Amino acid sequence: MEELVSLCKRRGFIFPSSDIYGGLQGLYDYGPLGVELKNNLKSAWWRAMVFDRDDVEGLDAAILTNPLTLKYSGHEETFTDPLVDCRKCQSRWRADHLDDGTCPSCGSEDLTEPRPFNLMFKTALGPVDDGSSFAYLRPETAQAIFTNFKNVVDSTSRRLPFGIAQIGKAFRNEITPRNFIFRVREFEQMELEFFVKPGTDEQWHQQWVQTRLDWWADQGISPNSLQLYNVPANELAHYSKATFDVMFQFPHGLEELEGIANRTDFDLGSHTKNQGDFGIHAKVMANPDSNSKLAIQDLETNKWIVPYVIEPSAGVDRGVLAILHEAYRVEELDNGSKRTVLAFKPHLAPIKVAVMPLKRNHEGIVAKARSIKQELQALGLGRILYENTGNIGKGYRRHDEVGTPICVTVDFQTVDDDDTVTVRDRDTMQQSRISVPDLPAYVKEYFR
């Protein structure tokens, strides 16, 4: 983990937030390469969940959330972790994270009894902070999908089964944020709520588990690094009938990367008006506040039903950490030196191609390199970097370390002789000459 954290800072993937003021616990900022990697991961998810399917719609809802939403969702009452204080050194811990009932900081056994601590952040709305008007920062993106259910159905005429996908920030006041970007207080989720007919939910649940495992494999996560955890009944969230956690072998241990839950009709049932009309299966709180019917007409029976929902919910930050860890390797070279490589799948690489002139000040070479950069950039594959440092060997090493799959070098032969460039491959380190007119097709094929 330390090597990864140091590489992330050194090369501009991830920085501790507010670093110049000593940081702020549980918060990180994504740097020039981190933002590209993160965006590439989110785009891959969106493509697979929305564009490649014809049964999912997208949404981008507000982060600040009406307290009533989080009252009826059950979060006000149950979204808590057990907190203990160490009486000796005054540090605070999550009771279920203590191995042997002793304080991890000073070793004292003099701890308070665990008490529930709500993880939601509150903020005042409007100019006067007198407690009368507040909102929560959402602890999951899912709730706005449920509260927009009728809006989406009415505007798209969707019928079951169908899903609504959303990527966005979520906030949890974690008692002990730790392990770099694994457990943080501000993070991003990629969530799909997939609405199905009651009775078909278990089959859909199985199907989504497999779909999600396949997707992680497409992002370069080896199936050997993943395990499925069938969450036992006493550990299930309040809304869940069954949950499978996709566990990944992180640098600090085997932990949850994504949760795939069968949320039944709990959420739509909780937020709907006239709950008595729909034969809701889950135990929900009476709701006199909602003004909307969150139900859909069953085409076969013409009856109104509250759908069940299957929710694959993945953390973007945990995804980034998993991909960095999986891609990171240090290789011994024949000449006894070492090289560090981030062997990202091409579609995730922050920089797709680096174009480098062999001579910094040679007008013809520099102009040619710039024009190649423009031409490759226009392919729309992601970031193509023109980089004029004049040191090609160092450039290759640096681009190995940040995972750039292809480096293109423009030299004298290019401009004086045959209009070919050197194309150098990150993984094999092989160099070949390719003619400039053929380069766009070569690069396009590589990233297909």
Ligand code: ATP
């Ligand atoms: P954990 O048990 O690790 O606290 P959780 O079961 O509370 O996680 P979910 O509520 O299922 O997590 O959230 C869905 C996903 O959101 C998780 O699988 C994880 O990838 C991500 N996530 C949740 N909490 C955090 C956090 N504090 N920091 C980063 N990612 C998180």
